[in-house]
Amino acid sequence: MRTLPLRAGAGLLLAACLLPLASACGDPGGLAAAGAAPTARGPVQLWPWRKGAEVPPAPPGGVPPVYVQGLPPVHDQNVHEVDAVALVQAELRAHRGAVTGADGMPKETADAIRACGTEASEKCPVLTPYYRDLTANGKDEVIVGIELPDSMMSVRVYTADPDGRLNRVMATTETVIRVELAGQNVILHVPSGHPGYELITTWSWDEKQRSMMATREQIVRVAAGPRTP
Template sequence: MTRRRPGPTALTALAVSAVALPLLAGCGDAGGLEGAGATPTAVGPRDLWPTLTPASAPADDYGAGETEVVKGVDVPGGDLRKVDPVAVVRAQADADPETYKDLADGLARCGTSGRDGTSGRGRTGERGCPVLRAYYSDLTGNGREDMVVGVRAPKGQLLVRVYMYADGKLIQIMDDEDAVISVQLADRSVVVRAVADLSGYEYRTSWSYDSHQRAMLPTRDEIVRTGPPTSPVPETPSGDATRPGTPSASPS
């Protein structure tokens, strides 16, 4: 077993060494102790506006922690690999047509079968089925594989959904919609990279399962610099030969 702190004997030895060092220094020993200077004082966080009344409700509905039981879809043996992801999204659309009205035409092109969402006309993309292939990983830590589904939405958005099977039910435990750059599985987290409204940056949100909420929560949400910002090119009116940045002549 490794000692992490010196015991009484070690402390005594250190004290003896400290006394002997000045004596040895007179004999030409260059290995004496040297001061590192003053230690900076630790500064703790400062409370601003201490009399401010704390808010009691969130300003926006982020949708975190919301779950939904998907009805009408069988999960043979509790194995989500045997479930058609298209059937799952369709079951949710049938239960809430208003929410899924923008996806109705796309879901109609998915055909009547095909576990990976590529049946019927078969292609994902603008003219194909919007439901992408599913991925499987144990994100909840219960020993069962959960299902991650992506659904292309209008205006370049992507819906990222996670489903788990528990207590004999198929449950959606994550629902994120964004202008997605990429999606990654990292251990038991789903990392979503999305376009930021600042040039040269992107949003990265890490969703992890919370056993108390029984849902995936955005446990880490950050904006990350990815490159130099791009400057917009000034527009030159048609017929004007003046280059950008060159002052135009004043009217006489």
């Protein structure tokens, strides 16, 4: 057998190591190309000649807050001073008999709220409140939940103005799966009407309107839980 000179053998070994991905002489490392990326496509308006609907401009002064009547002002905008049950009871007095709209409530629920804290009370529909700075003013707002029949729920948010007056900046009644707080957002999960899906609505503070508004809605598939035998 003919033996290669040492210099020639070393040169062949070095050449083999330089072949990309052709030998195990070393880890090639670095980034590898994944092929050509698809061309990004921006939104294209369909039927551009069609005259679309117009959005009415927002009122210059925003939406006036709904002040809660019959409660003493709080100090330094501290909503922690307010009892959540007394807050809802004050609204019931101001909107007695309302069954529709933001203040709408079934009579049996209204009667149960009026009885909260008395011997006649079996279960108070006003849930434990939560507190969070939702308006980015450095002061907490109070989030109140009221249980209604058939898994329905009234979710309300109240804030205090510089004079200490309580005003409601959010009120919605939904068939609620669950309610979440994320940052400065109140998030409601409700049935979407499509089996296997739920509707998620995000409520956020709008400085112009001076109220919480539904700023985002999305329908998501509900992950299937473990099957029981």
